[in-house]
Amino acid sequence: MTKPCIICVAxxxxxxxxxxxxxxxxxxxxxxxxxxxxxxxxxxxxHAHVRNDDETPTSDPDRFARLVEGLKKHCPGMIIQLSTGGRSGAGRDRGGMLSLRPDMASLSVGSNNFPTRVYENAPDLVDWLASEMRTYEVKPEIEAFDLSHIFKAAEMSRDGRIPGKLYVQFVMGVKNAMPCDREVFDYYIKTVKRLTPDAEWCAAGIGRHQVEVNEWSIAGGGHTRT
Amino acid sequence: MTKPCIICVAxxxxxxxxxxxxxxxxxxxxxxxxxxxxxxxxxxxxHAHVRNDDETPTSDPDRFARLVEGLKKHCPGMIIQLSTGGRSGAGRDRGGMLSLRPDMASLSVGSNNFPTRVYENAPDLVDWLASEMRTYEVKPEIEAFDLSHIFKAAEMSRDGRIPGKLYVQFVMGVKNAMPCDREVFDYYIKTVKRLTPDAEWCAAGIGRHQVEVNEWSIAGGGHTRT
Ligand SMILES: [Zn+2]
Ligand SMILES: [Zn+2]
Ligand SMILES: [Zn+2]
Ligand SMILES: [Zn+2]
Incomplete structure (x- = not known):
């Protein structure tokens, strides 16, 4: 039985x-x-972010609503995943679009460094975003920027904070977070399978690493992000 | 040839x-x-922290100076490692004691979650603390709370921001960071050896994990923290 390869467009x-x-x-x-x-x-x-008129990122629920409306009309059946990432807002503003009930939303479950700053995902914010996703029946895609994030996601899966099968994305190649490294990539897969055997995973390589990581994903049986 | 087992008392x-x-x-x-x-x-x-009179943690260089003076007098030859950790101060206050030229100081090179908050180590603060350690010839002990921190330390070793042999401590068992996990412990060792073959490592299990992690360290040829 061959698993279909899911292609995720960011x-x-x-x-x-x-x-x-x-x-x-x-x-x-x-x-x-x-x-x-x-x-x-x-x-x-x-996988979607939205922008202000001046091109700066935003978490504005109205813009997300317009995007979702357009996608439902022009891409019927496509799975819509909205970003709750911290580049577009701070604190609970990051989850304001979850009431739109998109199919999926990204969820960071730990903190790490980004190229010039700390990517902050405090424990209480993580719990709040996860609870909003349960309320609105939004499936989270866990953004794993480091190994401990996989452990945290597995813990939240075990205790019900994340219902259903885990869906984890490995993010590699972000400066000051996890670099693009084939051995770690393999270890991520091994760890996901060990901690939550029925989880699904995908991977995203940032910038120049995108094609490389996609090739690893396809070979490893995961989904790919383009 | 047997390596001596270094015991580090916190x-x-x-x-x-x-x-x-x-x-x-x-x-x-x-x-x-x-x-x-x-x-x-x-x-x-x-490995030392200092406290205010009300027992709250502090980075006060004067208190550290009194501690160093006492340790030099009563424990001649003991290696003194001062904490630059973020529980005791914020921003550059965390490095105010480095001018005391202790033998070693702890250095976090990435960010992660702690039980109730984000442990913030922004890239520019990490670089500043490392440069102060070079200025005052203080050997850093890298506090690795997650796998990417080992990669970051290896990068800083390669480009000279951390001179000499790397000395890495694996910290396990902190809630919302890396749990105490034997397979990860072994993978940490493997990764340190792959990235910086001449590095030394030690490990600290927090709270009830202390004895367990010490046993793994001794078996694995690392130093131990008590
Ligand atoms: Zn995104
Ligand atoms: Zn994906
Ligand atoms: Zn300490
Ligand atoms: Zn140590």
Missing amino acids: ITGSVPRKKDNPAVPVTIEEQVESTQAAFEAGASIC | ITGSVPRKKDNPAVPVTIEEQVESTQAAFEAGASIC
Whole structure:
């Protein structure tokens, strides 16, 4: 039995601007258009951030609502995953869009360093985001920036804070967090299987590491993020 | 050839109070006395925090100076390691005692969660603490609360921000950081050896995990923290 390979398209992210890459979709209309092209090419999950008019990242629920509406119309059946990441807001603002009941949302369960700052996910915020996801029946994608995040996710799965099968994404190649390292990648898979045998996993390599990590994921039986 | 087993005694720490355990040495005098007993029993490194009169932790360089003076007098030859940890101060206050030129100081190189909060070690603070340690010729003990911290330490060793042999301590059993896990412990050792073959390592299990982790360390050829 072959598992289907899920392709997850991350539109826009929270960092690149039009001045860096004019092809980056930034407005809601551009995002929907770009996602539709990926959907027609076979992507089945859309991982989405939204931007303000000045291109800065935001967690604004109204913008997310417009995006979700456009995606449902133009990409029927596509799994919509909204980012609750900390580049777009702080504290509970990061979860304001969960009441839109997207299929999935990203969930960081630990803290780590980013290139120039601390990526803060305090324990009480993590618990609150997870409880909002239970309330609105949103499936979390755990963003594992380090090994202990896999342990934390498994703990939250065991005690019911995260219901159902765990879905973990390994994030590699972020400066000052976990680098892109094949042995660690294999150890992440081994650890997920040891702690929560029925979990699913995917992986994202940042920037120049994207293609490399995708190849490892496909070979290892995980999903891929483009 | 057998490597000598270095025993590192952590006096006081930053958390327990007299009301929790009346035997905890809290004043400088009590700390020196307690360290002397450990020194005479064979401990060769003293990992030290200091407290205010109300027992709250502090990074006050004057208190550290009095402690260092007492230790040098009563434990001649003992390696003195001062904590730059974030429970005792914030920002650059954490490194104010480095000008005392202790033999060693603890150095966190990444961020992670603690039981109720984020343990913040922003990249620029990490770099500043490391540069102060170079200035005052203080050998850092890397506090690895997660796997990526070992990678970060190896990177800083390669580029000279940490001169000499790396000395890494694995910290396990802190809630919301890395739990006490034998397979991870072995993987930490394997990773240290892969990334920086001439590094030395030790390990600390927090609270009820202390004895267990010490046994693993001795079996694995590392130093132990009591
Ligand atoms: Zn994202
Ligand atoms: Zn994914
Ligand atoms: Zn300490
Ligand atoms: Zn030690």
